[in-house]
Amino acid sequence: MGQYVAYRGVWCQVVEHGWRVKEWVSPDTGQREVIAWKKRCYIPQGPIPVGDAQDEPDDVFAPPPIDQSGTVLEAERLERQRLLNLEKSAKRAKRTCRHKIKSSEFASLLTCTYRENMGDFNRVRRDWADMLRKLQRAIPGFRAVYAFEQQERGAWHVHAAIHRLPPWLMVPEGTGRATRLVRVRSWDYVRRLWHSVVGKDNGNIDVDGHRRTRHGLPGKHRPGESLAKLAGYVSKYLTKDYAEGLAGRNRWGSTQGLDLPKPVIIDVPDCPLHDLIELAFHVPDGHRIVRHRIGQFGRFWCLFSEPGEPDLPVPCPDH
Numbered sequence: 001m002g003q004y005v006a007y008r009g010v011w012c013q014v015v016e017h018g019w020r021v022k023e024w025v026s027p028d029t030g031q032r033e034v035i036a037w038k039k040r041c042y043i044p045q046g047p048i049p050v051g052d053a054q055d056e057p058d059d060v061f062a063p064p065p066i067d068q069s070g071t072v073l074e075a076e077r078l079e080r081q082r083l084l085n086l087e088k089s090a091k092r093a094k095r096t097c098r099h100k101i102k103s104s105e106f107a108s109l110l111t112c113t114y115r116e117n118m119g120d121f122n123r124v125r126r127d128w129a130d131m132l133r134k135l136q137r138a139i140p141g142f143r144a145v146y147a148f149e150q151q152e153r154g155a156w157h158v159h160a161a162i163h164r165l166p167p168w169l170m171v172p173e174g175t176g177r178a179t180r181l182v183r184v185r186s187w188d189y190v191r192r193l194w195h196s197v198v199g200k201d202n203g204n205i206d207v208d209g210h211r212r213t214r215h216g217l218p219g220k221h222r223p224g225e226s227l228a229k230l231a232g233y234v235s236k237y238l239t240k241d242y243a244e245g246l247a248g249r250n251r252w253g254s255t256q257g258l259d260l261p262k263p264v265i266i267d268v269p270d271c272p273l274h275d276l277i278e279l280a281f282h283v284p285d286g287h288r289i290v291r292h293r294i295g296q297f298g299r300f301w302c303l304f305s306e307p308g309e310p311d312l313p314v315p316c317p318d319h
Contacts (some may be wrong), residue, residue: 004045012042018239018270021280024099024263030307031102031228032287034280038299039267056301092250097161098235100145100258106161109234110144111206112194113157124148124156127197131158134257147252148240161234165190165207199208199300228290228306273298 003014021036068074112131118124128146136142146160165186173182191205238252268276273294283289283305291304 005042005093006048007042009048011045011048013045015041016041016270019268019276020265021268021276022263022265024261026099026103026261028103029105030228030284030287031231032305033263034303036268036276036280036301037295052237059236066223094235094239096260097145097147097238097252097254099260100254101161101231101234102227103260104143104145104163104258106145106234107164107227108162108231109208109237110160110162110190111157111208112160112203113205114155114198114203116202117153117155119150119154119156121148121156124158128158130197131194136255138169138189138193139165143255143257145234145238145254145258149240149251159238161238203316213236226290226306226308228304232291273301277301 005012005014016038018039019036022033023035023226024033027032046292055091068077112128113266125148128148132142132144135144142162144160144162146158148156148158150156167186168183169186169189170181171184171189172179187207190207194203194205195201268279271279281303283303286307287302288308289305291302293300293302295301
């Protein structure tokens, strides 16, 4: 007996029909994601049946509908649906966040905190908007993917994935004709900007750099470093409390100018999973595999790769 569900007000038979393959590639950084999953088709069978008729043994009937408005069962169903919607929304946010980090090649995590127990969500949004304006004036082309998180004590703070800060910044100092450019440490100047927003003794910043250079050449990663793994970690960190967010309020966002390439989606006729992998398993020259996973019962498959040196096996010590 096949699987039957009520889909969009019609009684339908669920049939797995081929595969859907989605490929996402960043032209700027070369990051690549290929995901495949079983495609489900819903074949209409007519109106949703009710009653206890048993004309044919293969017929599948739904029980007569019961009005459960205002009951505990209805409240539980609505709560399950709310949590499911939040989970789906959190997954979309995590995916978009990951893609923006991969496309922009963000390399550091900026954290802005309060010393006071600041529990006003509207205020942290205003303060961060003011901080963003100051950063964009001080650092041309500054972009970020950010999220608001609430600590256990109730105070809000901000995490932002950003480009690696330059060691020094040339900033204006003085007024009028006495204005001159002064060379200051970038992290120290960012702290001064945050203090100008929240008060001198009312907060702090932390900049955690994840990307390093090799032989003094920017853009070269040391073996073992991975933008894809960094993006996965940071996107998970930025959206970890997304499902527990305030109703109707977005707890993460990004600056303008972070345009994402659209994925390419194709449908593949039904075939065994190993044939699909053989068809879609393609690692471009100069790429290394970051993630490769097969889902439960072979209904899902993903392959993430990125430019870089392949990870070499660790040699066994001589005995």
